[in-house]
Amino acid sequence: MSGLVRYEHEIAAGVRVLECVQCREKYPADEAIDLGTPLTCVCGGVGFIPRRIARIAERFPEEIAGKFTPLPDALQDHAKALGLSGRELLTVWALERHRRAMGDRVFPSVVLLAKLTQQSERTVKRGLQVLNEKGYVRTERYRWIATGRRASNRYDLDGLWRKVAELEAEDQVASLPRVA
Secondary structure, X not given: OOOOEOOHHHOXXXXXXXXXXXXXXXXXXXXXXXXXXXXXOOOOOOOEEEEOOOOHHHHOOOOOOOOOOOOOHHHHHOHHHXXXXXXXXXXXXXXXXXXXXXXXXXXXXXXXXXXXXXXXXXXXXXXXXXXXHOOOOEEEOOOEOOOOOEOOOEEEOHHHHHHHHHHHHHHHHHOOOOOO
16 A cells, blocks of 8 residues: 555555544545545545554553454454364464464463463363364473473464465455456
8 A cells, every 4th residue: 555545446455444644533445435536534634544454552442452462363264164163262362372473382381271261271171182183283292391390381373373374365366356
């Protein structure tokens, strides 16, 4: 997206919101036709910044805007194709809460995962088993701490995110217009 939007035909695919340059008022892009030609804000402004998604600070109160775990919409969109239930999705969220970047391994205990997801430890273990069997989460059994005591397992979620990206790419290719 480069430049300001002044006419409806200039709104690129994927733009969800148009933000007035002058007053910062936001309008749903799919209702842009209501703004006239050229697109005009109630303040009289005629230039709009196309936004694909809202900024976090605009979506949540300031006190919690920095306390969230991002998950791609594609995970929910492809949950059925991935064969994941709500139990597994909650478990992914709880694991992802501890991860900072691709390649990171996380090691929350089953007790902590159960607390975060408000599920029983047995349910969390079943969810982890499903995620492991499908190859979405790789579990390294028992991490050991310096004292020689057994600690929690270590989990790698990169397999899940590669599969979600693959499904999303397939969807994008399938939605391209066919040339005869």
